[in-house]
Amino acid sequence: MMATPEDNPAMIPTAQEFHLSFRVADLAISTRFYTQLLGVAPKQSTARFSTFIVPHLCLNLVILVNDRGESLDTYSLYHVGLGVKDRAAVIESYHRARAAGAEIVKPPRTTWRGMPLHELWLRDPTGYNIEVYARLSDTELAEMPADQEPFFLVPGTEPKGSS
Numbered sequence: 001m002m003a004t005p006e007d008n009p010a011m012i013p014t015a016q017e018f019h020l021s022f023r024v025a026d027l028a029i030s031t032r033f034y035t036q037l038l039g040v041a042p043k044q045s046t047a048r049f050s051t052f053i054v055p056h057l058c059l060n061l062v063i064l065v066n067d068r069g070e071s072l073d074t075y076s077l078y079h080v081g082l083g084v085k086d087r088a089a090v091i092e093s094y095h096r097a098r099a100a101g102a103e104i105v106k107p108p109r110t111t112w113r114g115m116p117l118h119e120l121w122l123r124d125p126t127g128y129n130i131e132v133y134a135r136l137s138d139t140e141l142a143e144m145p146a147d148q149e150p151f152f153l154v155p156g157t158e159p160k161g162s163s
Contacts, residue, residue, distance in 0.1 A: 107157035
């Protein structure tokens with residue numbers, strides 16, 4: 001029998017905001033990157049940190065300087081995901097990211113294995129992965145190819161040798 005919310009209530013039932021904080025290699029470069037990515041200027045920026053309040057994402061993001069002088073472990077934080085409305089928004093995010101000079105890790109594509117999504121993967125200046133994704137509609141799910149191979153959403157972005 002599957003557990004219900006009544007059997008396992010949420011620890012925090014009425015959260016209003018998601019707060020994320022991580023260290024970056026270069027605060028100035030990362031502040032510019034996240035300003036462009038999120039579309040908002042930092043609410044506060046000092047020599048030690050920048051804070052972004054992003055109401056449309058219910059997000060409070062703080063990026064901090066790396067004061068240890070050691071390499072940052074970008075492996076442990078596998079990625080941060082940002083859900084967008086639909087396939088068109090994933091494609092638009094790709095064009096905006098390219099115009100801003102962001103590193104594209106995986107171009108926009110529709111994937112079928114695991115969680116079917118329209119997705120785009122970027123890398124921030126420190127090396128953290130950012131996934132921009134949209135869940136597939138029922139109509140889009142019904143279009144799944146038999147081989148379940150990814151479909152690249154922007155012509156010319158598919159890997160060499162793909163048709």
